[in-house]
Amino acid sequence: MTVLDMGCGPGFFTIEMAQMVGRSGKVIAADMQDGMLRIVKEKVAGMELENRIQLHKCEEQRIGVTQPVDFVLLFYMVHEVPDRRHFFKEIHSIVKPDGKVLIVEPPVHVSKSAFEETVSIAADAGFAVVERPKMVFSRGVVLRKG
Ligand SMILES: C[S@@+](CC[C@H](N)C(=O)[O-])C[C@H]1O[C@@H](n2cnc3c(N)ncnc32)[C@H](O)[C@@H]1O
Numbered sequence: 001m002t003v004l005d006m007g008c009g010p011g012f013f014t015i016e017m018a019q020m021v022g023r024s025g026k027v028i029a030a031d032m033q034d035g036m037l038r039i040v041k042e043k044v045a046g047m048e049l050e051n052r053i054q055l056h057k058c059e060e061q062r063i064g065v066t067q068p069v070d071f072v073l074l075f076y077m078v079h080e081v082p083d084r085r086h087f088f089k090e091i092h093s094i095v096k097p098d099g100k101v102l103i104v105e106p107p108v109h110v111s112k113s114a115f116e117e118t119v120s121i122a123a124d125a126g127f128a129v130v131e132r133p134k135m136v137f138s139r140g141v142v143l144r145k146g
Contacts, residue, residue, distance in 0.1 A: 001070040002026045004094065006063065007077030011040035017073065018049040028065055030056040063090050072101045078118055079110045088125035092145060101127060101143040104135065115139045 001021050005014045008029040018027045029040050037055045044050045058064055081087045105115055119141055127143035
């Protein structure tokens with residue numbers, strides 16, 4: 001699989017996902033902060049999975065990933081995006097048909113209604129809800145590209 005860790009931060013999930021995709025897979029670790037991408041680069045330097053990880057610098061209003069992906073992780077990042085409608089349209093253009101997206105948000109910053117608004121924006125962009133996993137201290141939803 002090719003997966004996108006969107007808003008990867010310091011790469012906590014990037015490394016986990018690079019282990020999960022195996023030798024033939026790829027993780028695109030994308031963030032708008034050079035400092036975060038530098039941390040990921042330094043963390044994985046010399047690791048066996050280094051060549052499975054491709055770093056990508058985003059603009060705040062443009063993801064800019066052109067390679068189609070099977071899965072997108074949006075962990076604790078959607079609430080930081082200024083224009084969610086534009087964001088999910090772009091995510092939709094990147095995800096392969098039948099590909100999935102996992103959104104996880106912190107309840108401290110994202111109320112139930114704000115989270116549902118995000119789910120509705122994602123639905124307008126062409127995603128269907130497939131699962132609402134129960135998570136401790138987080139709100140989560142799995143979407144599929146329709
Ligand atoms: C709270 S951190 C979460 C990091 C990581 N996903 C994790 O859970 O460990 C949010 C990250 O999303 C990035 N981010 C926020 N808005 C973004 C945008 N519009 N485009 C790209 N990255 C963004 C920030 O730079 C930051 O590194």
